[in-house]
Structure formats: structure tokens, C-alpha cells
Amino acid sequence: MSDSQPSAAFPQRTPVFTAVVVLAAALAFAWVVHRYYHPSAAVDQRGNANPADFAGDVRWKMTPAGRAQRLTELRAREQAESTTYGWIDKQAGVVRIPVDEAVKLTVRDLSRN
Numbered sequence: 209m210s211d212s213q214p215s216a217a218f219p220q221r222t223p224v225f226t227a228v229v230v231l232a233a234a235l236a237f238a239w240v241v242h243r244y245y246h247p248s249a250a251v252d253q254r255g256n257a258n259p260a261d262f263a264g265d266v267r268w269k270m271t272p273a274g275r276a277q278r279l280t281e282l283r284a285r286e287q288a289e290s291t292t293y294g295w296i297d298k299q300a301g302v303v304r305i306p307v308d309e310a311v312k313l314t315v316r317d318l319s320r321n
Contacts, residue, residue, distance in 0.1 A: 260267075268274035289304060296302040305313075 262270070268278050290307045292304075292306060294304045296304050
């Protein structure tokens with residue numbers, strides 16, 4: 209039997225060496241990100257940052273209040289269109305009917321079959 213001490217040779221040092229390399233790589237990556245990554249504020253492609261410089265049809269997109277107002281208007285228009293009668297194309301004879309009435313007509317037609 210041998211009375212030799214365990215050596216610090218290559219196979220025993222591999223996990224420690226790997227941990228040091230991985231830690232060094234993570235620190236290097238963090239340093240590069242910190243050094244070179246600077247998120248910028250959203251700016252129009254033309255370089256305009258003032259909403260007043262834009263036309264009204266685009267300006268509503270720039271503020272949360274404008275987007276909320278546009279969404280409210282859209283939902284009101286959709287509600288009105290889904291609950292009233294109206295012409296889609298008068299020359300072609302295409303009309304819009306309320307959703308509830310369309311469901312009743314569909315159930316009536318399917319119950320006949």
C-alpha cells in the first residue's frame with residue numbers, strides 16, 4: 209500500500225478550474241453589457257420627439273391617454289354597429305343586422321333542417 213498524499217494534479221482540479229472559467233466569463237459578459245449597452249428612449253425615425261410635430265391621425269399613438277381614448281371610441285363604434293341595422297353596400301343589397309337578430313335567424317334556419 210502506498211502512503212502518498214492525494215495530489216493536486218489535473219483531474220482533481222478540473223471542477224475548480226471550470227468554475228473559475230465560468231465565473232470569469234460571466235463577469236466579462238456583465239462588464240461588456242454594462243459598458244456598451246445603453247437603451248435609448250423611443251424616438252420617431254425622423255428624429256421628432258414632440259407629439260405636436262405630428263399629424264392628428266398619428267399623434268394619438270404617442271400617449272397612453274390618446275390610445276385609451278381611441279380604444280374607447282372604437283369599442284363604442286363596434287357596439288353601435290353590432291346592435292343596429294344599416295347598409296354595408298346599398299347597390300349590392302348587403303345590410304348589417306344586430307347580432308342578436310342574426311343569432312335568432314340562424315337558430316331558426318338550423319332548426320328547420
